Amino acid sequence: MVRSHSFDKLLELKREKVMATVHRICAKRGLPLPSINFEGCVEEFEGQLAHYHPDANTICISERQLIIQNFDDLDATMAHEVSHILVQDHSPRFREEEVTSNMAGWKPPGGIVHITEWNKSAIEPNKEREIKPDMIRCNYHFCRKKADLTQCHHCQNYYCEVHLEPYEPKLGFHPDSTSNSGHPCAPFVDYLADKKKAEDKRYAEALGKLVKGKRETVSNDYSYDYAPSFDYSAYTHVISNNEHEPATPKSNRNWLILLVLVVALFLIYLFFIR
Numbered sequence: 322m323v324r325s326h327s328f329d330k331l332l333e334l335k336r337e338k339v340m341a342t343v344h345r346i347c348a349k350r351g352l353p354l355p356s357i358n359f360e361g362c363v364e365e366f367e368g369q370l371a372h373y374h375p376d377a378n379t380i381c382i383s384e385r386q387l388i389i390q391n392f393d394d395l396d397a398t399m400a401h402e403v404s405h406i407l408v409q410d411h412s413p414r415f416r417e418e419e420v421t422s423n424m425a426g427w428k429p430p431g432g433i434v435h436i437t438e439w440n441k442s443a444i445e446p447n448k449e450r451e452i453k454p455d456m457i458r459c460n461y462h463f464c465r466k467k468a469d470l471t472q473c474h475h476c477q478n479y480y481c482e483v484h485l486e487p488y489e490p491k492l493g494f495h496p497d498s499t500s501n502s503g504h505p506c507a508p509f510v511d512y513l514a515d516k517k518k519a520e521d522k523r524y525a526e527a528l529g530k531l532v533k534g535k536r537e538t539v540s541n542d543y544s545y546d547y548a549p550s551f552d553y554s555a556y557t558h559v560i561s562n563n564e565h566e567p568a569t570p571k572s573n574r575n576w577l578i579l580l581v582l583v584v585a586l587f588l589i590y591l592f593f594i595r
C-alpha cells in the first residue's frame with residue numbers, strides 16, 4: 322500500500338498525541354509511565370481500541386486503531402488504559418479511576434482558565450498505589466525472557482542485554498520478535514529532542530562568535546585605507562600564514578587586538594602631528 326505523506330504525518334501526530342496524553346495523566350496522577358507499543362501485538366483482539374499489559378507496564382495500540390480513532394477518541398482510550406495501571410478489571414472502582422484519569426488528561430483549550438481547586442484531591446499523586454516494574458523478565462513486549470536485566474536510564478524499565486538499547490518508537494515497524502534488538506522508548510525521544518536543542522544552541526553561539534569576529538576584521542581593513550603609510554610587515558605575515566594554514570581563532574583574535582591598538586596609536590599620532 323502506497324501511503325501519502327499527509328497520511329503518515331497524521332499518524333505521526335496521533336502517535337505524539339497518545340504519548341502526550343499518557344505523559345500528562347501519569348504526571349498529574351503520579352503513576353509510573355508505561356511504555357507505549359505502536360508496533361502491533363499478538364494479544365490484540367479484533368475491535369479492541371487498545372490494551373494494557375500490567376506485567377510489562379505497556380499500553381498497546383495498533384496502527385489500525387490509530388487510523389480509526391480521532392484525537393478525542395484517543396484521549397479517552399488512553400485515559401482508560403492508564404487507569405488499568407491502578408485497577409485491572411472494569412469494576413465500579415475502575416470507572417472512578419477512569420473519570421479521574423479523563424480529568425487529568427483533559428487539556429484546556431487556549432484562553433480558558435483552568436480551575437485547579439476543583440476536585441484537586443482526586444488528581445493528586447497517589448504514592449501508595451505505585452507499581453513496581455517487572456525486574457525478573459525483560460520488559461520488552463515481544464521478549465519477556467527471564468535474564469539478567471538492566472534498567473533503561475530513560476524509561477526506567479528493565480531489559481535483557483538484547484533489548485536494553487532505546488530507540489525512537491516508529492510507526493509501521495513490525496519486529497519479528499527475537500531478531501530485533503533494542504526497545505521502543507518514549508522518554509528517549511524527549512532526551513534526543515533536548516540534546517538536539519542543546520547542540521543547536523551551541524552551534525548558534527559559535528556562529529554568533531564567528532560573525533562577530535568577521536565584523537571586527539572588516540572594520541580593521543577599513544581603517545587601513547586611511548593609514549596607507551603604516552608598516553604592513555607584521556600584518557602581511559599573518560596573511561601569508563593564513564594562506565598556508567588557517568590560524569586558530571584565538572591567535573587570530575590576538576593579532577586583531579594588536580592591530581587595532583597599532584592603528585589607533587597611528588591615528589592619534591597623525592592627529593597630533595598635524
Ligand SMILES: [Zn+2]
Nearest residue numbers: 362364365381
Ligand atoms: Zn499487547
Ligand SMILES: [Zn+2]
Nearest residue numbers: 401405410411
Ligand atoms: Zn479496559
Ligand SMILES: [Zn+2]
Nearest residue numbers: 473476487506
Ligand atoms: Zn527505555
Ligand SMILES: [Zn+2]
Nearest residue numbers: 459464481484
Ligand atoms: Zn529482551
